[in-house]
Amino acid sequence: MEFRFFYHFGNFLLMLKGMFSRPENMKLYWKQFMQQCVDIGVGSFGIVFIISLFMGGVTTLQTAYQLVSPIIPRSTIAQVVRDTIILEFAPTLTSIVLAGVIGSKIASELGNMRISEQIDALEIMGINTKGYLIMPKILAATLMIPVLVAIAGFLGIWGGKEAGVLSGVLSGEQFMMGLRQEFKAYNVFFAMAKSYTFGFIIASVSAYYGYNVQGGALEIGKASTTAVVVSCVLILFMDYALTAILL
Amino acid sequence: MIELKDITKGFGDKEILKGVSAVMESGKVNLIIGASGSGKTVMMKCIVGLMEVDTGTILYDNQDFTAMDHHAKKEVRQQIGMLFQGSALFDSMTVEQNVMFPLEMFSKDTLKEKKKRVEECLERVQLKDAAKKFPAEISGGMKKRVGIARAIVLNPKYLFCDEPNSGLDPQTSLLIDQLIKELTTEYNITTVINTHDMNTVMESGDHIVYMYQGQKQWEGSNKEIVFSKDQKLNDFIFASEFLREAKEMRQLDMFKDNKWKDQLVEQLKRDSQK
Numbered sequence: 001m002e003f004r005f006f007y008h009f010g011n012f013l014l015m016l017k018g019m020f021s022r023p024e025n026m027k028l029y030w031k032q033f034m035q036q037c038v039d040i041g042v043g044s045f046g047i048v049f050i051i052s053l054f055m056g057g058v059t060t061l062q063t064a065y066q067l068v069s070p071i072i073p074r075s076t077i078a079q080v081v082r083d084t085i086i087l088e089f090a091p092t093l094t095s096i097v098l099a100g101v102i103g104s105k106i107a108s109e110l111g112n113m114r115i116s117e118q119i120d121a122l123e124i125m126g127i128n129t130k131g132y133l134i135m136p137k138i139l140a141a142t143l144m145i146p147v148l149v150a151i152a153g154f155l156g157i158w159g160g161k162e163a164g165v166l167s168g169v170l171s172g173e174q175f176m177m178g179l180r181q182e183f184k185a186y187n188v189f190f191a192m193a194k195s196y197t198f199g200f201i202i203a204s205v206s207a208y209y210g211y212n213v214q215g216g217a218l219e220i221g222k223a224s225t226t227a228v229v230v231s232c233v234l235i236l237f238m239d240y241a242l243t244a245i246l247l
Numbered sequence: 248m249i250e251l252k253d254i255t256k257g258f259g260d261k262e263i264l265k266g267v268s269a270v271m272e273s274g275k276v277n278l279i280i281g282a283s284g285s286g287k288t289v290m291m292k293c294i295v296g297l298m299e300v301d302t303g304t305i306l307y308d309n310q311d312f313t314a315m316d317h318h319a320k321k322e323v324r325q326q327i328g329m330l331f332q333g334s335a336l337f338d339s340m341t342v343e344q345n346v347m348f349p350l351e352m353f354s355k356d357t358l359k360e361k362k363k364r365v366e367e368c369l370e371r372v373q374l375k376d377a378a379k380k381f382p383a384e385i386s387g388g389m390k391k392r393v394g395i396a397r398a399i400v401l402n403p404k405y406l407f408c409d410e411p412n413s414g415l416d417p418q419t420s421l422l423i424d425q426l427i428k429e430l431t432t433e434y435n436i437t438t439v440i441n442t443h444d445m446n447t448v449m450e451s452g453d454h455i456v457y458m459y460q461g462q463k464q465w466e467g468s469n470k471e472i473v474f475s476k477d478q479k480l481n482d483f484i485f486a487s488e489f490l491r492e493a494k495e496m497r498q499l500d501m502f503k504d505n506k507w508k509d510q511l512v513e514q515l516k517r518d519s520q521k
Binding site: 021024025027028112116117118120121123124125126127128 | 353
């Protein structure tokens, strides 16, 4: 078991090292990077929009359900919702969902390219396939996932407000007041630090499993599943580690 | 010219290539033939550098490919064109973009010049009308031809084809064989084909290497193969009754050519002794 871990970890590091070489054509690498930004950013916006709204709404209702004491002002609900969403739900929950959406896409795309010999074709042409195929995906994910997390944060809080107002738990003014109470900008930095880390994990782990697929269609499916599972576990592990270190 | 000197390759305890030496000449269609598991594909992957050999050397025009660093290997690879068994076309690109890709990556030509070159290549493989189609919209034979167009777009010195006829009907196979043969002589390319197709062997094989259990069992031309005494080769090439009859007919045809007369007489003597 430990040996398998070290084998994969060593190979993973070698893959990362192999990405760094002088691009054969900077223009095509840039085009590839922009394409990945669109695929990851725009392609995942829909799911992020939906989960963020409901995540905020549910948080508001559940917080209100638990804060029943008459001595706690209603605006505290907004404060709790804000911090829960910024500190945990927007970066971690969104990243877990994105690991499924983006991670499986990256792993299956690269796996299919490997099986259909497209990666070999690029290699024969004299192209550094790790640099051309993997690096743009990692850079795009590291750039776009924090953007999606930021959007998820805004949408989550907005969803929380709407759910609170619609259910009559608290008024819009109470929610806005609660949002401004004891706001710490450091929490946003913490959320962004987590999202950069999670973005890197999702893209690099998925690329590793996809790039090294051997076999056929069945193995592409297995690689896809493994990529998502390993990404999720690493996200949760890093979530705990970063929380312990940074908070 | 590509020269293999005593190359070996193994995976774990299993030795796949057991000291193979051969010379692939330029301007000729060089075939690697052999039964499944004989080491053909591993040999081709070693030649193009997709796999590292364990021992031995591979020389590209007297340059030791096996001793080159990553950068030097990349330069040699830019002179290599390869047609893959499954064509290996990029799914997300049109036929035109597939052929254009190597030019976009490596050529410093203007866009107009690149487009002209792509048009020339597509015309050469008779696929100008399919330029805007995606790989999923064209047939297997067309995919192979796009693969050939992509392989020759940078005017390669070496062309590798992995089973170019697999999954194709006999007529399309013939078309692909003719195209590869014409391109080889036209541009004086060193072409190496890995094949099972007996039609390719008899029609295009200027130089044939027969692999048997990881070793070079026989080497010669498509003319010489008809007179080969090698039992393993004969069992492999002329496996069916139909092919054995075709072999005899070919021998009779070649009898008219005095150059092959002696070899045929020798063959007949040997057969009568049996």
